[in-house]
Amino acid sequence: MLKAALNLIVKQFTVSKDNPELVKAQFTHFATQVPIMYSVLLINTWALAINYYGSAPNWLTVYAPFVFAVICLVRMVTWLKQRKITPKFEQAHKTLVRTNKLAGFFTLLLTAWSLLLYPYGDVYMQAHVAFFMAITGVGVIICMQQLRSAAFIIALSVNIPFAIFFGTSGIASFIIIAGNMALVTIALVTVTVVQSRAFADTINSQVKLELANKENEKLANLDSLTGLTNRRQFFTKLQDEFRIAEREEKRLAVGIIDLNGFKLVNDHYGHAFGDSLLMEVGTRLEKFSSQNVSISRLGGDEFALVISNDNSDEQLKDMGDQIREALMVPFVAADVTVQISGSIGFAVYPYLAKTSLELYERADYALYQSKNIHNGEVVVFTERHILEIEANTKTEYVLSKADLDKEIIVYYQPIIDINSSRTVAFEALARWESPILGRVSPADFIPIAEKIGLINKLTQVLLKKSLAMAVTWPNEINLSFNLSTHDINSPQAVREIMNIIQSHSFDATRIDLEITETAAMRDFEQAKSSVRTLKSLGCGIVLDDFGTGFSSLSHLHALPLTKIKIDRSFVSNIDTVPASFKIVKSLLSLSRDMGLACVVEGVETKEELSVIKSLEGCLVQGYFFSAPISEVEIDHFLQETALPKRA
Ligand code: C2E
Ligand code: CA
Ligand code: CA
Numbered sequence: 321m322l323k324a325a326l327n328l329i330v331k332q333f334t335v336s337k338d339n340p341e342l343v344k345a346q347f348t349h350f351a352t353q354v355p356i357m358y359s360v361l362l363i364n365t366w367a368l369a370i371n372y373y374g375s376a377p378n379w380l381t382v383y384a385p386f387v388f389a390v391i392c393l394v395r396m397v398t399w400l401k402q403r404k405i406t407p408k409f410e411q412a413h414k415t416l417v418r419t420n421k422l423a424g425f426f427t428l429l430l431t432a433w434s435l436l437l438y439p440y441g442d443v444y445m446q447a448h449v450a451f452f453m454a455i456t457g458v459g460v461i462i463c464m465q466q467l468r469s470a471a472f473i474i475a476l477s478v479n480i481p482f483a484i485f486f487g488t489s490g491i492a493s494f495i496i497i498a499g500n501m502a503l504v505t506i507a508l509v510t511v512t513v514v515q516s517r518a519f520a521d522t523i524n525s526q527v528k529l530e531l532a533n534k535e536n537e538k539l540a541n542l543d544s545l546t547g548l549t550n551r552r553q554f555f556t557k558l559q560d561e562f563r564i565a566e567r568e569e570k571r572l573a574v575g576i577i578d579l580n581g582f583k584l585v586n587d588h589y590g591h592a593f594g595d596s597l598l599m600e601v602g603t604r605l606e607k608f609s610s611q612n613v614s615i616s617r618l619g620g621d622e623f624a625l626v627i628s629n630d631n632s633d634e635q636l637k638d639m640g641d642q643i644r645e646a647l648m649v650p651f652v653a654a655d656v657t658v659q660i661s662g663s664i665g666f667a668v669y670p671y672l673a674k675t676s677l678e679l680y681e682r683a684d685y686a687l688y689q690s691k692n693i694h695n696g697e698v699v700v701f702t703e704r705h706i707l708e709i710e711a712n713t714k715t716e717y718v719l720s721k722a723d724l725d726k727e728i729i730v731y732y733q734p735i736i737d738i739n740s741s742r743t744v745a746f747e748a749l750a751r752w753e754s755p756i757l758g759r760v761s762p763a764d765f766i767p768i769a770e771k772i773g774l775i776n777k778l779t780q781v782l783l784k785k786s787l788a789m790a791v792t793w794p795n796e797i798n799l800s801f802n803l804s805t806h807d808i809n810s811p812q813a814v815r816e817i818m819n820i821i822q823s824h825s826f827d828a829t830r831i832d833l834e835i836t837e838t839a840a841m842r843d844f845e846q847a848k849s850s851v852r853t854l855k856s857l858g859c860g861i862v863l864d865d866f867g868t869g870f871s872s873l874s875h876l877h878a879l880p881l882t883k884i885k886i887d888r889s890f891v892s893n894i895d896t897v898p899a900s901f902k903i904v905k906s907l908l909s910l911s912r913d914m915g916l917a918c919v920v921e922g923v924e925t926k927e928e929l930s931v932i933k934s935l936e937g938c939l940v941q942g943y944f945f946s947a948p949i950s951e952v953e954i955d956h957f958l959q960e961t962a963l964p965k966r967a
């Protein structure tokens with residue numbers, strides 16, 4: 321009990337360690353207040369010293385105040401310097417403890433000094449001593465208000481000597497002043513207690529607010545599923561790092577990762593499974609984060625890296641490869657195991673991007689290249705890509721201004737029946753002879769026409785030209801015609817195509833319309849209805865590039881197909897690559913099972929042809945027989961080379 325009380329008393333006189341933020345705030349507050357306190361002390365001391373000069377010895381009126389002034393000035397300068405720093409807790413606490421001690425020591429020292437002067441003065445001068453002690457005590461307590469312990473120490477160091485000295489002086493005025501002083505000090509100390517509590521409360525609520533703010537900010541910048549930073553924070557981080565890289569002339573890289581086949585997994589196993597897969601991807605990617613590498617989820621199955629150490633392109637590629645390997649580790653959940661992979665693109669500042677947005681966009685372009693052209697391999701954006709983009713923009717512009725009727729022509733590639741060695745059809749293939757760009761490959765301009773919304777018009781021009789040509793062919797030769805994704809996904813475009821077919825005298829049952837898996841899968845219901853409409857005219861429907869998409873057989877079954885075309889990527893070197901052989905074999909038997917005819921495209925050599933023959937493929941197309949030819953060459957081809965060229 322006694323010990324507890326004693327502890328409580330000691331606590332009032334020491335600087336508390338319980339609340340680090342409060343100590344730091346007190347420190348900051350004192351940095352401005354303490355110099356003011358020292359100036360109060362200096363003014364008070366010198367006023368009293370001047371009053372006693374000549375009456376008291378010099379060591380009391382000159383030397384002692386002088387030494388004290390020097391100490392005060394040193395302390396003032398020290399504190400003024402500290403005004404600029406943001407203190408650490410330990411340091412702030414140490415300084416406050418010292419202030420606590422010095423406050424007591426100085427007040428005692430000054431009290432003793434003034435009492436030593438007292439005997440040398442007349443009654444007015446003695447009253448000045450009392451005034452000095454009172455005003456010094458009050459002044460210092462006010463300056464120390466935020467540090468309760470110091471205020472307490474000062475109150476006691478002034479009042480006890482004051483009370484003893486003047487209380488026992490026998491002079492009524494002084495006794496009254498001593499009592500007055502004691503009462504005022506009690507009042508002041510009470511104010512100090514209230515004030516210091518209010519100060520502590522303000523600081524505490526400030527701390528709480530700051531914490532809440534930090535927490536809010538953290539939540540606003542995090543992706544709730546993976547716990548990685550989100551898209552917003554990615555761009556903030558990118559901008560910050562970009563500024564640093566610019567200033568320090570350092571390299572800065574951005575990487576974008578996109579999962580391959582995630583949509584299929586999500587559709588097949590459900591969203592909960594998809595979510596846990598994304599969480600796992602987050603965990604795997606997190607392992608690559610460090611002080612210089614930050615990882616974010618941009619949304620969906622897209623993730624991004626900001627890499628701020630001076631990595632070379634080679635190092636970036638290595639890192640990309642490691643990330644790809646980490647993603648390929650099979651993912652096991654409950655009773656399912658799936659394997660996914662990722663595509664990755666990088667771009668680097670300052671080499672090939674001048675702004676942070678450009679850096680991001682170029683990494684995104686590299687990702688696009690990685691995904692669509694390089695089978696997921698890591699791609700670092702290079703000068704070649706800039707040329708590519710420039711060429712595409714130029715092509716876009718020239719195509720948008722082109723006179724399609726004049727510049728777009730049609731070439732025809734024969735489709736041969738293996739058994740009879742006769743041409744059974746020609747596939748119409750678009751060619752663009754641009755007066756500005758020269759000859760442009762359809763692999764380049766068809767995607768651009770799709771992008772700029774010109775494809776439906778282009779299809780119409782091509783279809784009209786092909787039909788006008790095909791009516792001149794012998795009756796047993798059909799026309800194969802390619803439709804784009806955009807054609808079968810728009811009812812309006814399908815109507816236009818129907819109108820063109822119906823307004824030509826070419827028999828619709830001699831037309832095969834080729835569509836790709838990707839086109840059919842984009843909007844399956846719409847594709848199905850378009851295909852039905854076109855088939856109702858009597859046209860055949862061919863699934864082009866079969867085997868390259870992700871569609872499931874059940875889906876394909878729902879389309880009223882008449883033929884499939886095995887993609888040429890499976891055919892090249894079929895005689896030497898066992899995997900290709902197996903794929904073509906199973907695709908052929910699949911088409912037979914489904915009751916569909918099958919064209920094997922891209923046959924280039926005698927060896928490939930004989931393998932296909934052995935697998936009982938019946939329709940073939942490829943350079944071995946003929947490259948696409950112009951319309952004027954058709955007659956000649958049919959007369960001379962209905963049989964294979966080099967058979
Ligand atoms: P596709 O529909 O798969 O057309 C076959 C492509 O393979 C043609 O390229 C053809 O020239 C080429 N090819 C034929 N035999 C061989 C061979 O033995 N070896 C090799 N390596 N290639 C062979 P082309 O004419 O450059 O057309 C490329 C693609 O552009 C076409 O692929 C098609 O997707 C698109 N395309 C062409 N014409 C049109 C069109 O009129 N409309 C639409 N929507 N797309 C078209
Ligand atoms: Ca085709
Ligand atoms: Ca094809």
